Amino acid sequence: MRVATFNILNGRSPDRQDVDIAAFADAIKSLDADVLALQEVDRFQVRSGRADLTAVAAEATGADEHLFVAALAGTPGTTWTAATGEEQPDSAAYGISLLSRYPVHAWETVRLPRVPTPAPVRHPGRRLPSIVRDEPRVAVAAVVETPLGTITIANTHLSFVRWWNGRQLRLLTRSLAHLPRPLLLAGDLNMGPDRAALTTGLTSIADHLTFPWDEPCVQLDHLLADPPLRARASVRRLPVSDHLALIADLE
Numbered sequence: 001m002r003v004a005t006f007n008i009l010n011g012r013s014p015d016r017q018d019v020d021i022a023a024f025a026d027a028i029k030s031l032d033a034d035v036l037a038l039q040e041v042d043r044f045q046v047r048s049g050r051a052d053l054t055a056v057a058a059e060a061t062g063a064d065e066h067l068f069v070a071a072l073a074g075t076p077g078t079t080w081t082a083a084t085g086e087e088q089p090d091s092a093a094y095g096i097s098l099l100s101r102y103p104v105h106a107w108e109t110v111r112l113p114r115v116p117t118p119a120p121v122r123h124p125g126r127r128l129p130s131i132v133r134d135e136p137r138v139a140v141a142a143v144v145e146t147p148l149g150t151i152t153i154a155n156t157h158l159s160f161v162r163w164w165n166g167r168q169l170r171l172l173t174r175s176l177a178h179l180p181r182p183l184l185l186a187g188d189l190n191m192g193p194d195r196a197a198l199t200t201g202l203t204s205i206a207d208h209l210t211f212p213w214d215e216p217c218v219q220l221d222h223l224l225a226d227p228p229l230r231a232r233a234s235v236r237r238l239p240v241s242d243h244l245a246l247i248a249d250l251e
Contacts, residue, residue: 001034001035001146001147001148001249001250002031002032002033002034002035002247002248002249002250003033003034003035003036003037003153003184003186003223003231003247003248003250004031004033004035004036004037004245004246004247004248005036005037005038005039005155005186005187005188005221005222005223005245005246006028006031006036006037006038006039006221006238006241006243006245006246007038007039007040007157007188007220007221007241007242007243008024008038008039008040008041008053008240008241009040009240009241009242009243010040010041010042010045010047010048010053010094011024011042011048011051011053011240012047012048012240012241013239013240013241014212014213014214014241014242017047018047018049019042019047019048019049019051021048021049021051021056023239023240024053024056024057024240025056025057025059025060026060027238027239027240028056028057028060028061029060029061030236030238031061031236031238031245031247032061033061033099033247034100034101034102034146035098035099035100035101035102035144035146035153036057036061036063036097036098036099036100037096037097037098037099037153037155037186037187038053038054038057038096038097038098038099038155039096039155039156039157039187039188040094040096040157040188041053041054041068041094041095041096041097042093042094043068043070043092043093043094043095044090044091044092044093045075045076045092045094046075046092052068053097054066054067054068054097054099057097057099058099061099061101062101063099063100063101064100064101065099065100065101065102065103065104065142065144066097066098066099066100067097067098067107067140067142068093068095068096068097069083069085069095069096069097069098069109069138069139069140070083070085070087070093070094070095070138071083071094071095071096071135071136071137071138071157072093072094072095072135072136073087073091073092073093074092074093075092076094076135080094082114082136083095083136083138085109085111094135095138096138096139096140096155096156096157096187097140097155098140098141098142098153098154098155100142100144100153102144102145102146102147103144103145104142104143104144104145105143105144105145105150106142106143106179107140107141107142107143108140108141108142108176108179109138109139109140109141110138110139110140110141110156110171110172110175110176111136111137111138112136112137112138112139112156112158112168112171112172113164113167113168113171114134114135114136114137114159115133115134115159115161115164118131118132118133118134119131119132119134119160119161119164120132121160134159134160134161134164137156137157137158137159137168138156138157139154139155139156139172139175139187140154140155140156141153141154141155141176141179142154143179143180148229148250150180151180151182151183151184151229152176152179152180152181152182152183152184153183153184153185153186154172154176154183154184154185154186154187155186155187156168156172156185156186156187156188156189157187157188157190158187158188158189158190158191159190160190162190162191165189165190165191166191166195166199169189169191169196169199169200170199172185173185173199173200173201173202181226182225182226182228182229183202183225183226184205184223184224184225184226184229185200185202185222185223185224185225186222186223186224187221187222188220188221188222188243189220189221189222190220191220192218192219193207193219193222196222196224197224200224202224202225202226203224203225203226203227204222204223204224205223205224205225205229205230205231205233205248205250206222206223206231206233206234206246206247206248207219207233208233208234208235208244208246209235209244210235210243210244210246211242211243211244212242212243213237213241213242213243213244216235216244220243221243221244221246222246223246223248229250230250230251231248231249231250231251232248232249232251233246233247233248233249234247235247
């Protein structure tokens with residue numbers, strides 16, 4: 001059973017502004033993941049050709065079970081609001097997706113607390129940071145019937161603000177406690193592996209540098225699991241995103 005997590009940068013490569021849908025679909029297909037967690041996913045955004053990237057990914061990987069959960073409604077960087085889950089299905093949105101080739105018995109969404117104040121962000125080549133308002137954050141979990149048994153698999157993309165993302169991760173871990181175990185937590189956590197494991201009480205099953213894509217020097221993307229789950233892990237550089245895809249073949 002193969003699980004992968006991939007921050008897709010809304011389907012584009014770091015050196016271009018538009019999205020090549022065919023290239024995105026080919027990249028997703030090449031992962032050959034049975035369960036796939038995606039972050040920074042567009043739905044009906046102009047910058048990604050108004051495509052539903054979750055649907056594109058589902059078709060590419062053959063995942064009959066899939067769910068997009070909006071973190072924000074509207075257009076990132078211009079007019080947007082925190083998503084509530086009550087948005088129209090044909091409205092523009094941005095968030096995360098979880099896709100599975102195996103049957104899903106239940107889905108659950110967890111909306112995470114947002115950073116209460118604007119926070120500084122440093123940019124390469126700039127001496128001073130810019131002050132930005134962090135986007136809303138959300139998680140989605142699925143109870144999946146797999147060849148290894150029933151597994152709860154969750155996906156999230158946490159804040160880049162260090163003093164806040166740990167709080168989000170602790171809340172998420174508590175929110176998933178009632179779901180069947182073992183638990184596998186995937187996503188871009190915006191923190192290193194030691195802190196992620198310590199905060200969740202889970203074990204990292206995929207230790208690889210994932211960011212940035214050209215010269216990776218940190219691991220922001222993670223696959224964390226209860227101890228019964230073990231895996232052979234790898235990373236994949238694809239013609240999409242500024243992150244590497246993180247892959248684990250569960251044993």
